[in-house]
Amino acid sequence: MTALTAPASRAGRLRWTLTDGLTLIGRELSRLRQEPGELIGALIFPATMVVLFGYVFGSAITVPGGGNYREYLMPGLFAMVTFTATMAVTLRVATDASRGVMDRFRSMPVARSAVPFGQTGAEILSGVLGLAVMAAAGLLVGWRAHGGVWPTAEAFLLLALMRYALSWAGCYLGLVVRNEQTADQLIPLVFPVTMLSNSFVPTGGMPTVLQVIADWNPVSALTAACRDLFGNPGAPADGAGLAWPLAHPVAATLGWSALLLAVFVPLSVRTYQRRGR
Template identity: 80%
Template sequence: MSAPALPARPSSLAARLRWTAADGLTLVGRELGRLRQEPGELIAALIFPAVMVVLFGYVFGSAITVPGGGNYREYLMPGLFVMVSFTSVMAVTMRVATDASRGVMDRFRAMPMARSAVPFGQAGADLLNGVLALVIMAATGLVVGWRAHRGLWPTAEAFLLLVLLRHALSWAGCFLGLVVRNEQTADQFVPLVFPVTMLSNSFVPTGGMPGWLRAVADWNPVSAATAACRQLFGNPGAPAAHTDLAWPLAHPVAATLLWSIALTAVFAPLSVRTFHRRGR
């Protein structure tokens, strides 16, 4: 018996986009269904933000003075929001590497589906997880005294900026997972994300760092995103006007948007290309 013929690849751009979106949403559903079957992973992902708020807020808060005064937990929360967004790299890398090592990716390549749908599905599923994590962290922050002071629209802009950044980082995680292709190796890369988030203005001011280290911290995308959230939330530590700051800190919203666009523009095509080439 001959094998059934696979559907022809759509010829028009609009048809290809619909095909990719439909297959990608199917894979988003697959990831969410997997979390229902393994609830421990979801529970751990949701507990982590709350633990970070309590741990850093009360341990660091007793020892650090906020520049210009203010509540340290209000200073801290924007940095924790960004830190949780950066966990996207770790989470997606692990999931993609696990699927690749178990042969799931090979089965996807054998199916009549859009090649970009698999990375799209991984990024989409992580985006939903990220939104839920931000909600949990915001609720915990409100309990410990954090507030957004500039009103509804700036607050919404800050959270949209965090979602955009997380989505961009999920593409980077997808690419790394496809390159590594081994869950044990990917697990060794996970701790490398923490120095990136710590070498920033998330938890402590950068003014006391040595000059060369401060320059690295000021140009870190984590610092730009944290400064943008502090500015939009109206929290302590927001960059002041007419001060001598590195460009990303003087224009943190624009810098975060540029980082998000650049990461997506680089890693989205790389993820699709790597997924396609691994099947040859």
């Protein structure tokens, strides 16, 4: 195709978008091969968190109802890394925008929605690799998934789905910020969101206001869903007396993911298109 005119049919436009999106995913993966330090850092960070939190917190915190703290911790770390990965997409998109890469894409016969699709698609592929490294580190420190093969697979699929949904939020934020220095300064803002949850400690001992926030935090729902599916300590027993997201964590996580995709997919595509006008 040599012009920016989109195909007339809906099927043709969809095929055009998917083809260009896959090409841009390949571009992102190729960039990671050329800059391996970014990929190595992204893989080392989860493994470091496992060792640091597992042994530092593990010596001081008692799991409610008993159990191995590292098994209690791992679902929380999976959720934490899933949410912090949002800023990696934000930084990459903002860097491309500030360096004129987005403007170059707009001057080429590339489907408009394919550019955000390529950014988010590359993120989910690197995210799956990061989850594998983190799971291996967890196994080394004593974490085990006791729920069985299918529930374990469901837990990892939930993590991947949430990561993909969050990558669209990161893509939108990067398109809005359009400055890599500003995006880099926003990274620490993610940590309060992940810490104010049930990832590392039960929410029952928090002050009432903070407990309500933590219970309805999507990080807490994802953590509780993984504990339930992995069969790890801290999983909701019967849901009695718990906030709805913690009593129904899988449904809550699916709901949060669907909401994020419904909001940020169209926002990202529309923002990218408007930047070119």
